[in-house]
Amino acid sequence: MVRSAAAERTTGARFERPGRHGGTGGIPRGARAERLAPFVLVAPAVLIIVALRLWPLLLGVNFSFTGDGERNGTSVGFDNYAQLLDDPLFRTALRNVGLLVVLLPVAVAIPGLLATFIYLRVPGHRLFRGVYFFPAVLSPVIVGAIFNLMLGFDGPLNAALGAIGLGPIDWLGDPGVAMFTVIGVHVWATFGMALVVFLAGFSTLDAALLDAARMDGASLPRIIWHVIIPGLSRTIQFVFVTTMIGMLTSMFGLLYVMTSGGPEGSTYLPEFYVWIQQGRMNRPALASAASTVLFLIMLVVGILQVSVLRRAGRED
């Protein structure tokens, strides 16, 4: 299709995707309105995202260098950050982030392994797929409330343990146990999400490769190691990053309902700390500093994961 550069300029908006060429055709009515159309279309989105997401991000970093209370608005340098490092609750929150990073491979391997079995059509795979995914749609608040019942001292889980002569365990009352309990419930509630993502990844896997490996009589662990993991490296990378982000940013509801950070502050995470300082203690500047630390943690963890996984992928 041939078109003049002038016609293109008056339309302003060329109907094409990058890298593809096609004419716009037609005669522009109200050339000015047409030229402005793309900007009008993106305007509400741009306004909202800039005003309520990007601007607050800058504002928050700025906030974190000012004081609270009577020092409100005055610059205090790195005081808030120093105070954070002094606060045992924030240190616990950071230690718990470390725990999350350590447990992350488990939280990825469980849905990965289950997706592999479902993909290999274990008996009942259709049913499993539907059932496993369902807790993922429940709010953390509802999950937390349900598990408050399940994990009560005289609840079903301790009853089941009692039946085989174990326990009872104070799942949410023991400072050494509570964080593991909350993470366990989080994994229970979200592994279906990662499972579905893995299954979507499997659908892009070259089935011929898998068949060839089976014909050669390769065992399942070997197939997983040599065919599935390299073939799904992008999906695995995606699940690692999203699972980590999920652990750092979507456990608030569970913590709020199940432990409120207790017992003895053992279940604090940075996001919960931010909430407490902002919502309960009225320390917005300190909360902003904690937010900024959380953001940095997410950036570092994200970049590290992507680079580590990339390198691992290349070696295969």
Place this chain on the structure above:
Amino acid sequence: MPGKRLGRWMVAVPMALLALATVYPLVFTTNVAMKTRREYILDRFSPTTSLHLENIAAAWNSVGMARYFANSLIVVTASVILLLLFGSMAGFALSQLRFRGSSALFLGCLAALFVPFQVIMVPLARVMADSGLIDTYPGLILAYVAQFLPFTIFLMTSHYRTIPVEIIHAARIDGNSTYGVYRRIMIPLGAPALLSVGILDALFCWNDVLIALLMMPSPEHRTLMVGVTSLRGQYSDNIPQFASGVLIAAIPVLLLYLFLQRQIADGVTAGSTKG
């Protein structure tokens, strides 16, 4: 091959147990919700013999679950409508129109996708308070739209990229303006994606507790999920009532899941395959 078949069952049995562990907490909660307080204290595990739906009715009427439910419904409906409108408009422009700064905009949108709410919640609360929007419906709705718009735009853009340019050319030749193309082509052809993104947005907003706690703190403005967090204190001595309240909050989502499981899964995976 009997050995191989045995292997498959050795995997299937633990997987079935896991499936049971996935469903059981909800079954237990439902069962408890149907019992009277006395039945619960005597035996909490046995299947209930009578359906005491009055627990549900009591939870609905007495603690204001009805009010919370209405609050959630208002906020979620308005948020999803605005998200789909703004998301499809921006998605159309970013995928099919070329204009100055479009790729920078798309990158900015992706960047916003990775800014979690926890990171901006303190200054956002300040911005909302300064503009008089804290503790109002528009304030919470705006907060939800801002939170989930980058995700919505991202998915709508990747969906609209699959629509062939020729269709749009044809519509232009028929005399449609850019807005006409949006209304007559992009909305109808985007319907499946709008449905799937809309369901996810609705789930996110409905399930949220942190944003609601921060933006609409007063008791009469509680959304359903904030209401659930207050149930435990009120019903610590009446567990069946507590379970009923939880069930009320879970039912809409469970219905959504039963009927629209496919769309939900599609939306979840769209980000991974197109990203």
